[in-house]
Amino acid sequence: MPEPRILILSNRDPEEVVDEPPLAQRVGSGRLRLGREDGSAVVAESVLAALAAAPGVRVAHRPVLRPSEVLAAIGDHRPDVIFNLCEALDGDSRHEVMCAWLLAGLDLRFTGSDHVALRSCLHKTEANRILARAGVRVPATVRVEGPDRIPEVAFPVIVKPEREDGSMGIDRGSVVHDRRALRDQVAAVVAQCRQPVVVQRYVHGREISVSLLGWPTPRVLPPGEVTFQGLPEGHPHVVTYESKWRPETAASIGTPSSAAVLRPLELRRVVAVGRRAFEVLGLRDYGRVDVRLDERGTPHVIDVNPNCDLSPDAGFARAAARAGLSYADVVWEILRAALARGARHDDLLRARGRAPARGRAAARSAARGALSAAPEAP
Structure with missing residues (x-):
């Protein structure tokens, strides 16, 4: 054979x-x-x-x-x-x-994941709409074509390109607190990435990564957490492009990731929302769901990545190692x-x-x- x-x-x-x-x-x-x-x-x-x-x-x-x-x-x-x-x-x-x-x-x-799931996750506004219809808690999100078409929003908000991953287009100016700054950031991201943006309510809280592995029933790997204590003064608590891909920068050094320490109820909620988002969007084999906890500890899904980084030193591999997997x-x-x-x-x-x-x-x-x-x- x-x-x-x-x-x-x-x-x-x-x-x-x-x-x-x-x-x-x-x-x-x-x-x-x-x-x-x-x-x-x-x-x-x-x-x-x-x-x-x-x-x-x-x-x-x-x-x-x-x-x-x-x-x-x-x-x-x-x-x-x-x-x-x-x-x-x-x-x-x-x-x-x-x-x-x-x-x-x-x-x-x-x-x-198949092309249907990849497309849904690629278009952040569509992914949020699908999740919200399924009862998954997500921050309020609107799609904006350019700086002259910005609707009324409740601040603070975060501005992201609609069809990018890997924190492309996210920098220390992405979290804005007034309409003028919002207009400037929308204009900058549209010019840089040549695509519409999403304007999403900024949830200021702990950021938890929920990695899932397997098919047809995925297992939830022990969650990780991004900590922001080492960031320079005035830097928003977000994972920017520099944080992920420029290890020598202060933004990267100031956002280390480690195992998440959660109370039993918090852990159950985070695991449940991660698994639900994975299933609703049709992911399979592996993926990562990023969650923010608000001031009440309620988890909100802020991103779903069906093709997360599989490098041996990336967050997914570290989550697997916490589960005893090589x-x-x-x-x-x-x-x-x-x-x-x-x-x-x-x-x-x-x-x-x-x-x-x-x-x-x-x-x-x-x-x-x-x-x-x-x-x-x-």
Whole structure:
């Protein structure tokens, strides 16, 4: 029986020459930079190392930039399952849904959320509307096209780009307390990010990260908390772009993350709202829900990230470690979920009197057998 084939798809730097060797062949070269721009490559190398350590599987990694490169990678490697780390196409993070849409259209098994969930989470106003209709508490949010179309709002508010993640477009001026500052910040973000913004009521309280892992029933990993005591005077208690991607800055040094210490009732509320937001928006395999506690300790969902950073030193991996999971445990758990969906899909086809694609069911069965040799997560 042939070895099951796993393909890792990640983002290719638009400035990278196409004829260069794939990043998978340059592991350890020291070429990578720290920062948002190459985060996908860092994660891909880590996932590659975790998967390649298992016997009986064939693992390949292809950085892609355009839809045609996604199709070429699939044609070259004929994968049984794809570890999808592609968060953008054509260098635009707003196209992150496209890769998942292509893979689903080709009836390929892939990790992570599908294109419907990715699109809902990408558009923050839409995500908030879906959550609010489902009874999940979210801060009041309005979509604003530009500085001349600002409705009446209750201050303070935070201004964010509508279709970005990774704290793109968020800086120390993002929290505003009057209409003039709001107008200036809206104008700055629209000019910088070239898209509408969301203006959201600012909840001044503890920020808790709720990470979830698995499918079809995700487990909630021990929550983490961002602390803001080390920020310079006057800096709002928000995680800015500098906080996440510029480790040498005061904003990053002043916002460390650690295990959240919560009273039993607070913990139950935070876990419940995180799980509910994950399920309502249709996330699967892994994701992170960011929650703020108001002055009464009531949790409000401020962001839902279906493709949160899977770097070994990022918050998701630290949450997994608090649950006793190694980085390899996390990678295999995510991959097993994609294979389990494949098995369920094949069973459904058989129940309807249709046979799965020739050879594909056997290959996925072999992949599940190979993955069973990997250590089960506790």
